Amino acid sequence: MTNLSDKLKKDIQYGLLKWFDEEKREMPWRETRNPYKIWVSEIMLQQTQIITVIPYFERFIEAFPTVQDLAAAPEEKVLKCWEGLGYYSRARNLHRAAKQIVAEFDGRMPQDWDDLLSLPGIGSYTAGAVLSIAFGQVLPAVDGNVLRVLSRMFLISKPINVAKTKKEMEALAGCLIPIARAGDFNQALMELGALICTPKSPQCFRCPLQKCCCANQEQCQASLPVKEKKAPKRELKMVFGVIYNEKGDVLIEQRPSKGLLANLWQFPGGEWHSGSEAHEVLRDIIKEKYQLDIIVDGDQIALKHIFTHLVWKVTAFTTCSVQGGCAVLSKGGTARWVKWQDLKDYPFPKVHQTIIMKVEGRKDDQ
Template identity: 45%
Template sequence: MTNLKEYGIVMWDEEKIASFRRTLLSWYDQEKRDLPWRRTKNPYKIWISEIMLQQTQVQTVIPYYEKFLDCFPTVADLAAADEEKLLKAWEGLGYYSRVRNMQKAAQQIVSDFQGEFPASYEKIVGLKGIGPYTAGAIASIAFDLPEPAVDGNVMRVLARLFEVDYDIGEAKNRKIFQALMEVLIDPNRPGDFNQALMDLGSDIESAKNPRPEESPVRFFSAAYLHGTMAKYPIKRPKKKPRPVQVQAFIIRNENGDYLLEKNKDSRLLEGFWSFPLIETSFIAQQLNLLEDPADNLLETLSQKSAFEENYQLKPLWSDKTFALIKHTFSHQKWQIELVEGLLPAADLSENETLRWVSAAHFASYPFAAPQQKMLAEYMKD
């Protein structure tokens, strides 16, 4: 077990710990939000909510959560789901590796646990895509096990409570906050204790515009009492996403159908359909080397040639221009230029990744956020 004294942290005595638990849980009982996943002890439903809530606001998650459970009401349904139906249900939430890992974990549960969600932390954390935080949340909320659920919100609150002088963004420091929680967690109401700290960290003690004077545990907080709230938590800024320029080709045939391509790239948006995309060089533009509009025109022409060569299709290109589309992933910042073309109805029946699709059938295809933005811009007129 991590020795907190080695990190300059002095733990409270038992009386103060008990007082902290009572204060926090009393506040939670009065202020907790009525959320669909808080009306159940079903570990499957709690798991779905926890994965969805990573990197996504609560109000955004609610309709996705309800829709997902309508599509896949049980672990067995998720395990057996068709890939496109799965991606369609997750469409718009991003971080699509998570839903793929969820399906693999569901398949583990079916094969290794006879379809019953495992009821111990050790077995839960052994499932695909489930780390210590999610395992702790499921174990404590669904099974009342005294397991900490340490996410960014919880680390933020703890860093202020104890003036923790270690970067919460570094994985190696997570053990400090885990050790703090192992001492603090209420053994009688572990799920509520974890959720209370999450709620506190996501709202009153949020990263931006915190309201420390409203915190129910402010008089337990060393940072509040010492006037050092602005210092904590310690966290180095993230790396900026790499800029990438992308050309998107909107190709229609004589029937009014659109050319869609299924992404096979396992690194990003695998399994989703979109207009054909070609990444172009963004370096020259970042360095302002393409100052002559003619150079930009030449680059666009070269990408049209690249499309014709890559896809063995030769559209009649339109001169119509569209607004640039921007979309930011965690590691890339896309700037997308739309290019329109017309083409006779080429036979694509033997091609697994290219397909002619009418706009009326778009709703049945999983589209990631960049495709949805492209489509919205193209359809403006």
């Protein structure tokens, strides 16, 4: 597959770059060759739509204009800037990698493939994107969009979510890249996948590669790319409560420093294992964790949160109160009573932000 004729390569390069020059969308990270900014944008864009990323990117760069600023920031501030974008391990890895760049690479983004891959959160896609876009290196950057375009263009029916196929596709993409415009070519392939060669109903009549595309010739676009079926996601039932003390402060707890949603804050609660009712489970969890007796009251909200390998089915109680006694927490724990208006200072995962929004909506109605 990598021994393509020079004419075919030239046709693909010329057609795609001409289209990209005319049709590419304006994006803040496309106005720069700054490797730090390109790296941040590439990490944010993983599993997230461009329209969602733009305001986050602008806020993040304003808060941390350089890799040194990011390295020096407390993790809580980095997570707060990432709040709502999901997949928080991306933010933690970005932060750790920034520290490593400052400590080991004199604060400069490494220009060597292996050095870049040694940083947390950077795989072959991100390394290829940063090195080609910021430094013009002739390296492929193969994301899901590129896999789809290539599998259709070259009629590749191997499953694209298998590592071996991805490696072959990277080799194929690598031999298509023109030396003079490596970064633009990589971005053009991604842009074509995002705008024209879309998963459903690709617009082949508008495609600059229509004449070179085997799937278009055979009219089998809809059956490509092929993906191997993944195991269904595991479902966990979770229960959380908005708990007030006698002063009207609200209880929040920090998640463990490792694992899912590490170090983010949440309303207290946990997994709902048994066959008991949700409010009983919440009462037992709070009693066990904080030695507090609570009255579970108020509305019950049902929410769903989808992670990469897991789905949380969440039940949240909006108004719980501490029963009798004084609501004192043991010292040294990771929970605290805070004023409702101070919740904005803590990074919460999306599902808990939704609880906050729902409670605030109800407060406004009262």
